[in-house]
Amino acid sequence: MTSARRTIHTANADIAVADTGGTGTPVLLIHGNSNGKDVFREQLEAPELRNLRLIAMDLPGHGDSSDAVDPAAYSIAGYADAAFAVLEGLGVAEAVVMGWSLGGHIGIEMLSRRLGVRGLMIVGTPPTATGILGLMRGFHVSLGLLLATRARLAPVEMRRFAAICFGDAADERVMQMIARTDVRARPALFWSMMKGMSADQRSTVEQAPEPIAVVNGDNEPFARLDYLEGIQYGNLWRGRCHVLGGAGHAPFLQTPAAFNELLGAFVADVAARPQAAPTTIGQCFA
Template sequence: MNSSSQRSFVTTSHGRIAVEEQGHDGLPVLLIHGNSSCRGVFRKQLQSALAHGRRLIAFDLPGHGGSDNAPDPIRSYTRPSIADAAVELLAQLQVSEAVVVGWSLGGHIAIDMIARFPGLRGLMIIGTPPVGRDNMAAGFTGLPHARAASREQLSDAEIDDFVAAIFGASAEPFLRDAVVRTDGRFRSRLFEAIRTEADYTDQRVTVKESRVPLAVVNGDTDRIVKLDYLDTLSYGNLWEGRCHRLPGLGHASFWEDPTQFNPLLDRFLRDIESGR
């Protein structure tokens, strides 16, 4: 990571959260990583010109990276609770308005923040199909490597397959280490709660009814998300009127090729900053 990054720990009701910030002034941008990953996956954004005149904030989810395992996994390792943790984090950082960029599970968390964070200026989701409990299969491929996302214990081979499916040839050792470090209870509880808990909103309805500017970005070779499904949804305020597909990139497009992704994010942020 860039030596000029500011690193800190923020105490929330869901445990101590590891935070990394780049830039100090201007629009705050919260970066939320996916299941069994870490904030380091946003290195190529934190160390880029995107931080000029902005405040980029990346953090490790509870049970991930440098953050603590949650003191109460049953409470904290659910999608709504992680959204609550993100809102707590922003309050502790004295951020009242921000754009949120969420990747994979991070995108689902970001969508749940729409109802929880009144200062949400804009939202970009990457590799995140908005689904309801009744249509999960419509948005995801369901390939064997994807099932690892819900399992508490993973073999070495399953970890390797999981990392390869997400990052392909762009994988670095720390991304595998992030899977190994993740509290396995996070994965199992996350999916148990999706099946059984009552407070899960239908994200199809959320993106249809929300007036928050929403950018939908995917790699066009994503092996986890059904991209055509995203084009069938109704959106209340879809940025540039279409879902964006980045050619030749997979599930982690922002990591695989920042030369394609970063200009797109910059354009979105500039539109938010200018009030378009």
């Protein structure tokens, strides 16, 4: 598939977007910390997903997007505002969201607002309760997590972070995305999460009526898989968490065929559900 490149102008940043277009179900792909939309190339270019409208965005301060005017935008709530602004700018009233790592937390924040999200797939994302103890229960404390909070990374640290996130799939493109990230972004995100996210993410997924798919690699380095299994989701897709063998933190890039099969099936199931009354994404900014 080919995707058109667009820029959505928002109050805090100019957001770069890749959009495959068409009349299929819109699927918003949200990347992780210090990465960009290019990590979803195996989805954007996949013939088996050509029936979907895939929309991949660069978060403010990442990829081809501009840095944020206000560093407060480098928070889960601020990033969710940017994601809603992208959908509104593209004229998309409702979408399925696939969020990876940080992108999954953004997707949960979007879901908590009860506007525009028909279904959510989270990858490498533990929905945690508020507070430091909630975060510690969901995450492995590791070098990778520490690097994800640092303003500036030396080249050796960037290579280490890339290897933790992508394993053998780490390449020069990944290194460029890490190096490009606004130096304000990682510390601002860390401190915003320490102060508490605007929504209790565990409660959100336990109470949400929308379908939630949980997909991880069997070698996931950040999220605790046992923690994810122990959550009482309000509407867990197919009644279980999905674990892909031979993958780590980025199964969409490490095992794309298996991942794309799950993504396509999830979106098809969500699209087959009765559609709720129309919502206005612009209400998020009222």
